[in-house]
Amino acid sequence: MTEIDSDGAGALGAEANGARPSPHRHPAPGTPDLRRVGANPDFWYPVALARSVRSGQVFATAFAGERIALYRGKSGAVYALEDRCAHRQVPLSMGVVEGETLRCCYHAWAYRGDGRICQIPYLSKGDGRPPRGVRGYPVREAYGLVFVFPGAPEKAGITTLPELPYFDSVKYKTMTFSRTVRCHYSFMHENLLDMNHQYLHRGVVGRLHPELLEYRTGVRSTEARYLFTHTGGKRNRSAALLAAEGIGGRKSSDVMTIRTDYPYQTLDLVPENAERPALCLWAAYVPEDTEQRTCHAYGLLMIEKPSIRGALHLAWPFIRRFTERVFAEDRMAVEAEQRAWEEQGEDRNHEVFPLILDVRAVLRANGVPLRAETAGRACRTGGCR
Template sequence: MHAVPVLDSNAIDPPASAPVRDLRRVPIHPDHWYPLAWSREVKRGKALGVHFAGDPIVLARTKSGKVFALEDRCAHRQVPLHAGVVDGESIRCGYHGWTYDCTGRCVDVPYLGRERLPNGVRAYPCREMHGLIFVFPGDAALAEERPLPALPSVADKAYKTRRFGREVKCHYSFMHENLMDMNHQFLHRRQMGQMRARSLGRRRGEDWVEVDYTFARMEGKQPVGEALVFGASKKEGDQNDKDVMTVRTGYPYQTLQIRSGDGTLVMDLWIVYVPLDAAQRTNRTFGLLSIRRPGIPFALDLAWPLLVWFTERIFKEDRWIVEREQEAHDKQGADWNHEVFPVINELRDLLRNCGGRTVIPIRQVSDTA
């Protein structure tokens, strides 16, 4: 994969004249690994019902601690398997006791014996890593060749990691745009003060796009929460020892990294937005925020509650605004956006090109409006 050279991200691209399909009706591509639950949500000997883009999936943790994923229905009466019982290394339907192993094969029907077993249910490739349970909801034959996301900071003791997530009532593309476009800092003026983002340039490959930013304070006192994330603020025009933020969508995941002037990675965010419903108008975010520990022992641990409070406030404001964007789209019946920031236009092209080939039916969209 070859990157496009760095371009001036402060320029304004001319509007495209050719019609393009509505990004908000492009489904996320299923041929990737998606987290569907936190490890702590699936207890040993228990099952959990989850969804991916409208498809019900059951996650079960066996007696040995292994997690597996099946379509969440019994082949008999179609009732949800997550309401059943995890029995050893299998799961039994709570209605008639039909039993399925981790491959989805029906291994026992109590009143038929083992000689006349019916067909089973679909099994999904499933992996557990860094406190997340990943499922491959697409073509299972591709699972081995599609890598799980690399999360080196989470395993590095030099960093302290926060795991967070919420349901957000919008198409996943609004979430990608919100994080990548740091020009929206005015939304966070109560938390961030008079911070100003300056785009340094953008780059693009076949399945990724990224942009670099620096930040400067225009006026006013720096909020404590902001100082924990960005460090001491710089004055406008200060070119020395800049912190550089790089936001990247590497489909379907997104990252935000802040590096100090000497290149040290001081903050590392990994996040993904998993559609829950068939219309893909509600997603569940799964985020891992890693902060590098300072030289003073336990300083970050003492400041952690304040950092959690600060990031929760930022996320709450972001969630509110993207849900308003979704409401406007559904009311208007189309995307009336007039976007002038080049990196967002490139991001939209990327999400269209990497997304699923089908189109979310208008009926499904209107049903959720």
């Protein structure tokens, strides 16, 4: 295994599975607890499935405690507004869509898609109006998802959406996931990147041995390559459908590349001698509450179509069931980790895997501090010592 340090200055030797502790990677005293580091808002985050934002209706969502009202106007365009009326603070997600505007359900104040007030029905044209309405978020619709930019608005135009080249390919079919998980988003990054937890899934995929081939860490990313070998137990047929001969199949060696590219995460699985991935996963973990102890996981699983026409369509329900079982086990584990953190008031993990120590450093360096009032609230509710 080869590891590359964050500035690319050189290579460091390590054991085959990176299991030996790496003292130089442990955070120095005084380093912020990662579970108290917030997601950086200066990126595009998915906050809803596009099909959930129906024409003429309003959809309530959130990013890190900021409540957001999404609505689709008559033109089909999606708008994102701060979910409160500037008048009496009633949620605009309870409002009514009229053309391209959103009208509050209480006193019928109307808002344009940029958040400006365009009508107060009981005031005449000569009467004064509040100088400001509510915040309007930059919004884009792509890959069947609605993305908002919760950070500095001037950065939205120079920040790109993630690129998913296989999403529109006729050679792939996409399965979409949308699930709430009661944990800090960092637990999700660590869970997917650390394939040494396959014992958790022994009842679903049998016994798999992941060998870490190499990993690389940069300023905003950590990437790992694993080789999987099936070592016993019943092999799941749905796993075989996902990856040609199956994950760790006897006739092929499956190389899995997992990458945290802040703030997103990807996974590619390439069977031996294949020209392209058998499957690609893109995921984003969007914090919902102010303390960021709950996140919403959005995932796009792009699966290569087999040569037999219609075979993937027939197998789709079985693949869905398989992936849901794996995700349910992962969710059980990360939510247990979050509960332990809340009970102990700090991160007491004895992490020994250098790869995970690296991704923690990436998440910490690219995140933002939680607001002081948030930390104080966590202490008052027993979340710190």
